[in-house]
Amino acid sequence: MKFSDLKVILSSFDLWEKVSGAYNPDGSVKDFKMLDKTINKLPTMEKMVIKAMTGIYHNRNTVTLTELYNTLDRTSTDKLIYWWSKNFETEGG
Numbered sequence: 001m002k003f004s005d006l007k008v009i010l011s012s013f014d015l016w017e018k019v020s021g022a023y024n025p026d027g028s029v030k031d032f033k034m035l036d037k038t039i040n041k042l043p044t045m046e047k048m049v050i051k052a053m054t055g056i057y058h059n060r061n062t063v064t065l066t067e068l069y070n071t072l073d074r075t076s077t078d079k080l081i082y083w084w085s086k087n088f089e090t091e092g093g
Contacts, residue, residue, distance in 0.1 A: 001088045003027030006057045008090040009083050013049050013076065018042060029058065045071050052080070056088055 001009075003026075010016040022035040029035050039050050048063055048071045055062035072080065 001053075001057050003057070005088060005090045006053060009053055009088065010050065012079060012083075013046075015046055015050055018046070019050055019054070029054075032058075045073065045076060048072065049076060049080070053088075 003023075006027075007016050007020075010019065019035060019038055022030055022038055024030055035054065039047050039054075042050070048068055051062040052068060054060070068077075068080065
């Protein structure tokens with residue numbers, strides 16, 4: 001997953017703006033503690049989606065499939081399945 005993919009995918013969940021401040025323009029995270037603090041303030045479902053996507057992007061174990069299954073609503077599950085089927089890559093990514 002490229003940084004542009006991360007932005008598009010999180011934007012599809014309306015979540016990119018909630019974490020964009022934790023990132024530098026080159027795609028590096030400013031501070032993982034800052035990112036975690038930002039994420040932890042959000043509702044559980046949003047937190048799980050962000051943890052899953054940033055975990056894939058940064059190659060970090062941040063959330064389990066069981067946690068996602070138990071947390072996500074049908075719409076978010078469908079979006080996650082869609083991006084998973086595309087290998088978390090966007091057309092322009």
